[in-house]
Amino acid sequence: MGRNIKVNVEYLTRVEGHGNIVVNVNDGVLEDCKLEIVESPRFFEGMLRGRSIFEAQHVTSRICGICACGHSLASIQAAEDAIGFKPSDQTIRLRKLLLHMENLDSHLLHIYLLVAPDLLGVKSFVPLIDSHNKVVRRALRMKKTCNDVCDILAGRHIHPISSIVGGWTKLPDEKALDAMLAYLTGMVPDLNATAELAASLKFPELQRDTEYVALVSDDAEYPLLMGDVGSTDGVRMNKKDYKKITNEFIVPHSSAKHTKLSRESYAVGALARFNLNYDKLRKEAKEIAAAVGMKPKITNPYLNTAAQLIECVHSLYEAIDIVKSFKEKGVDHTEAIVVGLNEQKRIKVKAGIGVGAVEVPRGLLFHQYEVDDKGIIVNANCIIPTGQNCNNIEHDMKKLVPEILDKTEEEITLALEMLVRAYDPCISCSAHFLDVKFVR
Amino acid sequence: MTKPKVAFFDFACCEGCQLQVANLGEALLDILEVIDVVEFREVMSEKWNQSFDIAIIEGSITTNHAVERIKEIRARSKVLIAYGSCATIGGVNGMKNNFELKDVRQYVYQEKAEFFDTIPTRSVPQVVNVDYFVNGCPIYPPEFIRVLKAALAGLPYHVPDSSVCIECKLNENICMYERGLSCAGPITRAGCNSWCVNNGNICYGCRGMVSNPNENGFKAVLEKYDITVDLIMNKMNMYNKCREIK
Numbered sequence: 001m002g003r004n005i006k007v008n009v010e011y012l013t014r015v016e017g018h019g020n021i022v023v024n025v026n027d028g029v030l031e032d033c034k035l036e037i038v039e040s041p042r043f044f045e046g047m048l049r050g051r052s053i054f055e056a057q058h059v060t061s062r063i064c065g066i067c068a069c070g071h072s073l074a075s076i077q078a079a080e081d082a083i084g085f086k087p088s089d090q091t092i093r094l095r096k097l098l099l100h101m102e103n104l105d106s107h108l109l110h111i112y113l114l115v116a117p118d119l120l121g122v123k124s125f126v127p128l129i130d131s132h133n134k135v136v137r138r139a140l141r142m143k144k145t146c147n148d149v150c151d152i153l154a155g156r157h158i159h160p161i162s163s164i165v166g167g168w169t170k171l172p173d174e175k176a177l178d179a180m181l182a183y184l185t186g187m188v189p190d191l192n193a194t195a196e197l198a199a200s201l202k203f204p205e206l207q208r209d210t211e212y213v214a215l216v217s218d219d220a221e222y223p224l225l226m227g228d229v230g231s232t233d234g235v236r237m238n239k240k241d242y243k244k245i246t247n248e249f250i251v252p253h254s255s256a257k258h259t260k261l262s263r264e265s266y267a268v269g270a271l272a273r274f275n276l277n278y279d280k281l282r283k284e285a286k287e288i289a290a291a292v293g294m295k296p297k298i299t300n301p302y303l304n305t306a307a308q309l310i311e312c313v314h315s316l317y318e319a320i321d322i323v324k325s326f327k328e329k330g331v332d333h334t335e336a337i338v339v340g341l342n343e344q345k346r347i348k349v350k351a352g353i354g355v356g357a358v359e360v361p362r363g364l365l366f367h368q369y370e371v372d373d374k375g376i377i378v379n380a381n382c383i384i385p386t387g388q389n390c391n392n393i394e395h396d397m398k399k400l401v402p403e404i405l406d407k408t409e410e411e412i413t414l415a416l417e418m419l420v421r422a423y424d425p426c427i428s429c430s431a432h433f434l435d436v437k438f439v440r
Numbered sequence: 441m442t443k444p445k446v447a448f449f450d451f452a453c454c455e456g457c458q459l460q461v462a463n464l465g466e467a468l469l470d471i472l473e474v475i476d477v478v479e480f481r482e483v484m485s486e487k488w489n490q491s492f493d494i495a496i497i498e499g500s501i502t503t504n505h506a507v508e509r510i511k512e513i514r515a516r517s518k519v520l521i522a523y524g525s526c527a528t529i530g531g532v533n534g535m536k537n538n539f540e541l542k543d544v545r546q547y548v549y550q551e552k553a554e555f556f557d558t559i560p561t562r563s564v565p566q567v568v569n570v571d572y573f574v575n576g577c578p579i580y581p582p583e584f585i586r587v588l589k590a591a592l593a594g595l596p597y598h599v600p601d602s603s604v605c606i607e608c609k610l611n612e613n614i615c616m617y618e619r620g621l622s623c624a625g626p627i628t629r630a631g632c633n634s635w636c637v638n639n640g641n642i643c644y645g646c647r648g649m650v651s652n653p654n655e656n657g658f659k660a661v662l663e664k665y666d667i668t669v670d671l672i673m674n675k676m677n678m679y680n681k682c683r684e685i686k
Contacts (some may be wrong), residue, residue, distance in 0.1 A: 042452055042502070043558070046544035047535040051678075058644060059678065062532045065456020065578065109462065113483050124484035126477065129469060137466055144465030155639030157463070158456040158578045162639045169640030340621035340642050343671065 002028015003405060007413050019425065021416050023401060033397045035390055035420060048380040053079045053349070053371045054165050054342045056380075060367065061159045063382065064426055066109070068159045069102035069150070070360030071367075071382075073225065078367040079165045082354025083375060085347060090332055091167045096225050097322045098154055098163060099358070100315040103224070105146035105157060106361035107270070107308035107315075110424045111198070112139035115305050118418045119201045135197065142190050145183050149319070152176050166347050169338045177327050184320045191316055195288045198309045203302040204415060208399045210299065210392055211263050212272035213245065215359050222273070222280040222314060224359040232275055232297060233262040239357035242366045246383055258391035259383075265391040268363025269423060270307035271298060285314035301396050302422045308361075342375060349375040362386055362426050386425040393423055444493035444592060447479035449513055451499030451506050452533050452561070456578040457524035458498055464581060471585075474592065492517045494591055500526040500533045500682070501567050503557045514568040519591050522564040523584065525577035529648040530563040530682025532577070537561055537681045563682050573599050577646035577679065580632045600630040603650055604643050608634035616642050622667045624675055627653040645676045649683070 005025035024032035044063055048056060057075035061068040073095055080087060087095075112135070113125045122128060128136050147157045153172065155161030162169040172180065215223040216230030229245050230236045237245060246259040260266060274281075274289075275296045281289070289295065289310045294303065339346045351373040358365050363385030370379040396419055404412055448458060462468065462483065478488035495517035501507055514520055525531035536544055537560050545558060564570055574580075574587045590597035604625040608615075611634050616623035624645035625637065636643050662669060 042533055043536050043544045043548050046539060046547040047532070049547070050538070055644075055675075055678070059532060059535070062454050062456075062577065065454040065459045068454070068456060109459075113462070117485075123486055124480075126472070126484060129472065137469070140465045140468060143463060147463045147465075155635065155641070156578070158459055161636050161641045164641065336640065338616075338619060338621060338640055338642070340616070340623075341671070341675070343622060343667070344620050 005405070005409055005412060007409065007416060009413060009417060019420070021397075021413075021420060023397065023412070023416065025401065025405065028405065030398065030401050033394060033401060035393050035397070037390070045380040045382060048369075048377050051377055052341045053083060053369060053375045053377055054339055054347075056369060056377060057163075057165065058159075060382065063384075065158050066106055066426060067102060067360045067362065067365075069098050069154070069157065069163075070358055070365055072160055072163060073099055074356035074358040074360070074365045074367040074382075075369075076163065076165050077225075077356030077358060078354045078369050079356075079371075080354065081356065082352045082369050082371045083165075083347070083349045084352060085166060087167060088335055090171075090335055092225070093322055093325070094153065094168060094171075095163065097319055098150065098160065099224050099360075100319040100322070101146050101150050101153070102157070103359075103361050104312050104315045104319070105143060105150070106424075107312050108139065108142050108146065108194075110361070111194070111305055111308060111312075112136075112143075114421055114424070115418075116201075118414070118421065119203075138190050138193060142187055142194070145187050149180050149183050152180050164337070164339065166339055167335055167337045169336065171331050171333050171336050172326065173331070173333075174327075177323055177331070181320065181323045181327065184316065184323060187316060191312060195291065195309060195313065198288075198306060199291045203300070203306065204418060205300065206302060206396065206400050206403070206419070207299050208301065208396055209297075210395070211261055211266040212275045212297075213261060213266045213268050213388070214272040214276045214364060215357065216276055220280060222277050222282075222318075224273075227357075229357060229364065230276055231261055231266065232272075235261060239355050239366070242355060242357060242368070242383065246366070246388060248383075259388045260391060265395045266388065267301070267392040267423075268385045268388050269304055270311050270361075270363075271301070271304040272363060273359060274298065274307040274310060281310065282314050282317050284317050285310045288313050301392075301419060304422045304424070308424070349373070360385060362424050363388065384426065386423070389423050389425065393420055393425070443474060443476040445478045445488070445490075446475045446494045446496065447477070447488060447492045447513075447517075448481075448496045449479075449498070450481070451497070451510065451527070451564075452502040453499030453524065453526040453531070455498065457526075457574075460578045460581055461584065464585075471588070490516070494519045494521060496521045496523055497527050497564050497570075498524050500530050501562045501564065502533060502536075502559060504559060505557065507559075507567055510564060510568055519571045520564075520568065521572040521574065521587060521591060522570045523574035523587075524579050525575065525646050525648070525679050527564045528570075528573050528575050529680055530561050530566075531646070531679055533561040534563075534681035535678060538677065561682055566682065572597055575599060575629060575647040576632055580635065583631055601651055602630045603653070604628045604630050604632070604634050604637070604647070606630055607632070608637050608643075611638055613637045617661060617665050620665075622662075622665070622671060622675070624672065626658045626661060627672075627676070644678055646679045648680060649676070 007023035009021040020036040061072040150157035215227035217227035625643040
């Protein structure tokens with residue numbers, strides 16, 4: 001007789017949003033292995049219809065509090081693409097700064113508050129306040145620094161205020177640049193200490209080769225805000241063809257809508273970006289990669305957390321460089337705009353369809369809008385990173401469970417939870433998840 | 441003295457208000473010294489099955505299951521705090537109520553629409569009794585601290601019932617109407633220190649309407665600047681649509 005194992009994790013903790021893990025091993029045979037998404041659907045795409053394209057990013061940043069800047073940037077990109085507006089070089093550089101701050105902030109939250117407790121054998125960061133007080137303080141301090149920079153740049157990190165379709169409603173003055181630079185450079189020692197900590201942590205073992213998907217480009221910069229969509233299986237497409245990348249499909253055993261490209265599933269996120277764009281990382285980030293022993297192609301999904309750390313280093317130094325470049329070349333304050341709902345027709349609008357593709361903390365995020373000639377949204381579609389990763393997570397779980405059948409149910413459950421958490425899933429972004437199974 | 445048992449719960453929302461709490465930085469550790477957080481799914485694996493001194497609720501109520509869950513939490517809580525626009529006034533989730541439920545489900549989930557339990561969006565006080573309110577999308581951290589202190593001390597907290605314009609003027613911003621734009625500040629509840637206008641954007645009304653807006657004064661402003669009431673109402677229902685449900 002083989003073993004019977006039932007894992008049923010209801011309301012997975014330390015992830016963003018609500019999800020369940022269901023595993024059923026009968027007589028030593030894996031019969032069922034699912035990540036169920038039980039987030040209440042919020043119908044964002046449906047709600048956007050009839051609203052002005054100039055308030056779209058305001059609404060869509062509310063899809064997710066943790067990557068609000070990323071949603072807002074993807075939304076703005078899609079909106080500008082739809083109405084045919086070209087942002088200025090200064091606007092783009094400031095948007096890149098905002099995106100770096102968000103990736104840094106979100107990765108730090110994930111590494112310290114959500115993953116570290118697993119690696120240190122505790123249930124949350126709370127007991128770490130006593131056992132690892134310095135580490136917890138460092139984490140909170142770095143998180144706050146990211147927020148403080150976002151406050152200066154965009155009014156706040158959660159649901160940014162000043163970054164809008166067309167540009168920025170306020171632009172940093174000399175004092176703001178100095179303050180941001182002081183915050184960023186002040187963070188370097190803490191981030192170095194983080195890297196040392198990470199090099200000492202042991203991540204679980206699991207190898208499963210999969211297709212990794214991320215933005216790619218021909219220039220020298222690690223692409224986060226712009227580029228084509230590429231994969232480790234050699235796919236390269238324009239972002240406008242995102243539906244040919246995601247190929248959403250319904251699987252027969254549940255009502256789950258999954259994505260796939262060249263194989264049965266694909267992964268997006270920090271590890272995908274690392275695998276596709278390693279050469280374009282800054283040397284400081286590559287040094288950390290060497291210290292933790294990582295070089296593409298990494299096929300252990302648990303190492304997504306390590307890839308996030310490498311990206312933290314990259315983003316911090318890139319952010320410092322962007323602020324320094326503004327200090328040298330100055331900020332053109334005549335570019336500041338405020339358009340409201342564009343009721344004064346300050347920005348020219350035409351009917352069209354636009355796509356935004358942005359690398360947010362958890363991976364590639366797509367927004368698509370169709371607008372009429374008055375700039376009113378007719379159709380909207382958002383495909384979030386976690387939606388794309390769900391299928392890949394299930395395939396990882398199917399590979400993992402048979403390898404750890406000799407362990408206790410408790411250990412198996414923890415290994416599965418840690419696997420799902422490694423992807424840093426953002427389930428509250430469930431703008432349109434079909435991975436819901438209500439009837440068993 | 442034992443520390444009060446505090447739990448955080450989320451319903452339909454972006455979880456940004458919880459993050460605002462996490463974003464307090466090291467100040468969070470000071471708060472954790474005076475309370476005992478017993479459940480907070482986003483950052484803790486622990487669960488608690490006894491009663492709560494304070495339950496802090498984020499998100500709006502959009503499914504039948506959520507109705508049952510919030511009632512159960514209410515029954516176990518001495519004090520219940522609704523925090524964030526989704527909880528206090530329905531927030532952006534209320535925009536769903538602009539459409540027929542059937543239509544909005546079909547649009548997003550097509551042939552699978554019937555799998556998704558959904559009811560018209562309601563704010564938390566439309567379902568259970570609420571003791572304290574922290575308005576805003578997201579919450580304004582200084583206000584959250586004020587409310588938490590009041591709740592811990594058993595004192596009342598009165599949400600400001602004046603308009604955002606008052607704070608905005610104290611901050612010496614140029615009026616958005618003077619800049620040729622329309623802004624929800626004149627009828628929106630203060631308490632955020634005119635956060636958005638300070639950063640060059642307009643007010644979107646995320647803290648809900650003041651209880652007794654100066655309707656005639658506002659109409660005069662709209663007339664002066666040739667702005668239709670419809671435009672403002674459309675803007676206000678981004679957060680306040682749930683007001684219509686009695």
